[in-house]
Amino acid sequence: MSFNAIVVEPTGDDEVAVSIEPLTDDQLPEGNVTVAVEYSTVNYKDGLCMRPKNGLVRHYPHVPGVDFAGTVETSSDPRYKPGDKVILTGWRVGETHWGGLSQKARVNADWLVPLPEGLCTKRAMAVGTAGLAAILAINALEDHGLKPGQGPVLVTGAAGGVGSIATATLSNLGYEVAAVTGRAEADNYLRSLGASQIVAREDIGSVTKRPLESETWAGCVDAVGGEMLARVLGQMKYGASVSAVGLAGGASLPASVIPFLLRGVNLLGIDSVMQPYENRVRAWQRIANDLPFDALDQMMHPATLADVPKLAADILKGQVRGRVVVDVN
Numbered sequence: 001m002s003f004n005a006i007v008v009e010p011t012g013d014d015e016v017a018v019s020i021e022p023l024t025d026d027q028l029p030e031g032n033v034t035v036a037v038e039y040s041t042v043n044y045k046d047g048l049c050m051r052p053k054n055g056l057v058r059h060y061p062h063v064p065g066v067d068f069a070g071t072v073e074t075s076s077d078p079r080y081k082p083g084d085k086v087i088l089t090g091w092r093v094g095e096t097h098w099g100g101l102s103q104k105a106r107v108n109a110d111w112l113v114p115l116p117e118g119l120c121t122k123r124a125m126a127v128g129t130a131g132l133a134a135i136l137a138i139n140a141l142e143d144h145g146l147k148p149g150q151g152p153v154l155v156t157g158a159a160g161g162v163g164s165i166a167t168a169t170l171s172n173l174g175y176e177v178a179a180v181t182g183r184a185e186a187d188n189y190l191r192s193l194g195a196s197q198i199v200a201r202e203d204i205g206s207v208t209k210r211p212l213e214s215e216t217w218a219g220c221v222d223a224v225g226g227e228m229l230a231r232v233l234g235q236m237k238y239g240a241s242v243s244a245v246g247l248a249g250g251a252s253l254p255a256s257v258i259p260f261l262l263r264g265v266n267l268l269g270i271d272s273v274m275q276p277y278e279n280r281v282r283a284w285q286r287i288a289n290d291l292p293f294d295a296l297d298q299m300m301h302p303a304t305l306a307d308v309p310k311l312a313a314d315i316l317k318g319q320v321r322g323r324v325v326v327d328v329n
């Protein structure tokens, strides 16, 4: 019995073809759990993996999809049995191992987490890797002392996946959220997620000569990096922390160390890919408890496998709003 998957194959030195192809079980990679995938997503990294010479995919043909949720079909690992609902994010699945933009995936049981109570597979993928990273970023800020009532928390790249989940969750937890966006038309959307202040990208998106500006932000979830992150560091309140999640605006950090030395600002690195099992379970439980589902449903854009090639290109241009949920069946 064959099933469908997105397959990426080089067609020349600087080109890849991204198409839906039939595959069979014996083509799946090694692993001790086979999952009937229900939903996957299109993350920024998926966009990269469907581009030529991306530095992430090593072998072709390749099945992308850095996350998925579905039902265990077969398992030789005692932790999972057929019928169990599971989520996978990270572990370089969709990069070095075939991923979730497929009706079936075979993976290592260590990479899975059980679907938490209160969450369905569709909403789990509306959250996906981007949302998990947003929650890990909020956990890190709180582990470093952030509490509601300390002042506005800045979210950069707010209309994107990481930013939307961070905005909705922080607001639901009682934080005042300032959302940075480059899209004027995203104003109503961001306010509906709970942002109380909208900051235009151009107001904060370039470095200044001043290493310190007014102490403005009590915390920051940063999906953008680059010059924006450098600028934000100089605007943090004394002792406040920034969770560095993404690089949508660039991987460089043209910053001064002055905010670290004179204001005790903390820069916290957030990695969702190799995150230990216990932290993942904690984060997914928090997602089930603290993420408002009405906001999540609002940021969800349904898609099918046929929509994936265009969405993969769009997300790299910053043209995808919220979270894409791909019904692979």
Ligand code: NDP
Pocket: 043, 044, 045, 129, 130, 133, 156, 157, 158, 159, 160, 161, 162, 163, 180, 181, 182, 183, 186, 201, 205, 223, 224, 228, 244, 245, 246, 247, 248, 249, 250, 270, 271, 272, 273, 315, 316, 317, 318, 319, 320, 321, 322
């Ligand atoms: P999205 O494309 O959905 O969102 C990124 C947002 O950043 C855009 O919507 C846009 O927001 C803003 N943006 C885009 N380009 C620029 C630019 N040149 N300058 C300033 N802002 C820009 O991506 P995701 O939210 O899925 O991912 C965001 C980042 O986080 C990516 O770099 C991704 O690789 C990373 N990531 C990291 C993870 C980790 O484990 N650390 C896990 C998941 C993602 P707006 O339109 O509102 O301005």
